[in-house]
Amino acid sequence: MFRLGWWQELIGEPAGNHEALPVEPVAGMRFAPGPVLIACASQTGVAEDLAEATREQLRAAGITSQVADFEALDRSILETASQALFLASTTYDGDPPDMAATFSRTTMAQTASLAHLRYGLLALGDRGYDDFCGFGRALDAWLQASGAQAWFPRIEVDDEDAAALERWHAQVAALAAPVAAQRDHPLQTERPA
Numbered sequence: 001m002f003r004l005g006w007w008q009e010l011i012g013e014p015a016g017n018h019e020a021l022p023v024e025p026v027a028g029m030r031f032a033p034g035p036v037l038i039a040c041a042s043q044t045g046v047a048e049d050l051a052e053a054t055r056e057q058l059r060a061a062g063i064t065s066q067v068a069d070f071e072a073l074d075r076s077i078l079e080t081a082s083q084a085l086f087l088a089s090t091t092y093d094g095d096p097p098d099m100a101a102t103f104s105r106t107t108m109a110q111t112a113s114l115a116h117l118r119y120g121l122l123a124l125g126d127r128g129y130d131d132f133c134g135f136g137r138a139l140d141a142w143l144q145a146s147g148a149q150a151w152f153p154r155i156e157v158d159d160e161d162a163a164a165l166e167r168w169h170a171q172v173a174a175l176a177a178p179v180a181a182q183r184d185h186p187l188q189t190e191r192p193a
């Protein structure tokens with residue numbers, strides 16, 4: 001679906017250079033300059049639609065992003081992304097969507113070096129199933145074990161619950177707001193809390 005090197009082209013790095021970025025101190029609750037990776041694992045399309053809505057939300061805030069499904073993701077892409085939003089559903093018996101099966105089986109089989117990565121995660125599921133949000137929870141655990149730092153606690157969505165989805169878009173808006181404010185008022189510096 002995606003050509004090789006699509007993420008490296010977006011961040012201006014030649015494809016094939018897979019060295020991890022240096023670890024940066026934790027910044028505040030805001031997107032950093034540079035593109036946001038929106039990674040989507042969907043079986044029946046709900047997470048895909050939400051990923052597009054999130055991309056549109058970022059575009060309206062003047063923030064560049066790239067939506068990628070988990071088939072196009074691998075360790076090297078995550079090791080060169082500094083910020084990402086993950087939208088991940090669960091299917092079958094607590095399993096990843098088909099498009100994330102290889103990622104789950106291979107990339108998640110061992111931890112990665114993701115201390116530079118800040119992320120938000122939306123886990124989609126249905127409490128009617130035994131393993132609620134099984135894949136989203138496993139992905140979150142793997143990201144944390146790999147050193148990535150969550151901007152906010154994982155948001156879990158039960159059967160497309162509107163309140164949970166509102167929380168997601170509110171969190172994205174909160175991350176985007178300081179970027180938009182700085183763009184609109186570039187001479188104002190942020191005051192220390």
Ligand SMILES: Cc1cc2nc3c(=O)[nH]c(=O)nc-3n(C[C@H](O)[C@H](O)[C@H](O)COP(=O)(O)O)c2cc1C
Pocket residue numbers: 041042043044045046047048089090091092093094095097124125126127129130131132133134159160
């Ligand atoms: C066949 C099937 C199996 C599912 N299995 C689970 C499950 O094990 N755990 C869970 O929390 N949700 C489960 N769900 C619910 C989906 O995760 C939920 O409907 C989600 O919104 C689908 O998102 P998607 O369209 O992006 O795949 C299942 C749904 C279907 C249709």
